[in-house]
Amino acid sequence: MTRRKALKLTSLTTAACAIALKPNPAIAQAAAASPSGPFKVPPLPYSYDALEPHIDAKTMEIHHDKHHAAYVTNLNKAIADAPDLANKPIETILKDLNSVPEKVRTAVRNQGGGHYNHTLFWQMMKKDGGEPSGDLAKALDKSFGSFSGFKEKLTEAATKVFGSGWAWLVLDGSDLKIQSTPNQDSPISQGTKPLLGLDVWEHAYYLKYQNRRPDYIKAWFNVINWDFVADRYRNH
Numbered sequence: 170m171t172r173r174k175a176l177k178l179t180s181l182t183t184a185a186c187a188i189a190l191k192p193n194p195a196i197a198q199a200a201a202a203s204p205s206g207p208f209k210v211p212p213l214p215y216s217y218d219a220l221e222p223h224i225d226a227k228t229m230e231i232h233h234d235k236h237h238a239a240y241v242t243n244l245n246k247a248i249a250d251a252p253d254l255a256n257k258p259i260e261t262i263l264k265d266l267n268s269v270p271e272k273v274r275t276a277v278r279n280q281g282g283g284h285y286n287h288t289l290f291w292q293m294m295k296k297d298g299g300e301p302s303g304d305l306a307k308a309l310d311k312s313f314g315s316f317s318g319f320k321e322k323l324t325e326a327a328t329k330v331f332g333s334g335w336a337w338l339v340l341d342g343s344d345l346k347i348q349s350t351p352n353q354d355s356p357i358s359q360g361t362k363p364l365l366g367l368d369v370w371e372h373a374y375y376l377k378y379q380n381r382r383p384d385y386i387k388a389w390f391n392v393i394n395w396d397f398v399a400d401r402y403r404n405h
């Protein structure tokens with residue numbers, strides 16, 4: 170390379186750096202709107218379309234990338250006013266909401282609950298879910314008469330949630346129970362351990378099922394990750 174060419178290259182490189190380093194007002198604004206913080210949105214453990222045709226790819230994309238992300242953004246905003254919470258796992262915080270400073274308690278309950286519930290929800294689903302087996306299947310039979318009996322009870326609870334909320338299979342001590350929670354309240358704030366949760370907020374199904382929540386519930390039973398549920402049951 171001649172000296173003249175080298176100088177030209179250097180000057181082009183410098184110009185490129187100058188452009189790259191110049192603050193971009195649009196990016197700065199976006200960063201301000203989505204403050205970083207201790208809580209992060211975990212990646213989906215499968216592709217957006219993995220649960221088709223039961224749950225459509227667009228719903229999964231918006232649900233995960235927009236709704237879950239908004240809970241995390243707003244949780245981080247709330248935590249900025251209560252920095253002592255920043256190093257605690259969200260599960261620990263939700264188990265003892267009374268110890269959360271009052272000024273941020275409602276925000277942590279709603280946004281933190283949304284973050285925790287959805288983090289579980291993604292893992293509770295997978296392609297070709299099948300049916301439970303082993304000790305969990307026996308426990309479901311014992312508590313609900315049969316697997317069909319369990320499905321009926323969870324379906325009933327999910328159908329009856331008024332407005333937005335969740336229906337759950339939980340462990341209460343060593344007993345399996347069906348529970349429902351309004352909004353983003355989480356069973357762990359009420360002393361039970363969620364094993365399986367069904368999100369019946371309209372954002373979970375409206376694009377594909379519109380007002381037909383019962384059709385969404387029926388379809389969702391095809392994509393339950395029973396291995397994940399069984400792990401949570403085994404480790405109680």
Ligand SMILES: [Fe+2]
Pocket residue numbers: 232236287368370372373
């Ligand atoms: Fe949701």
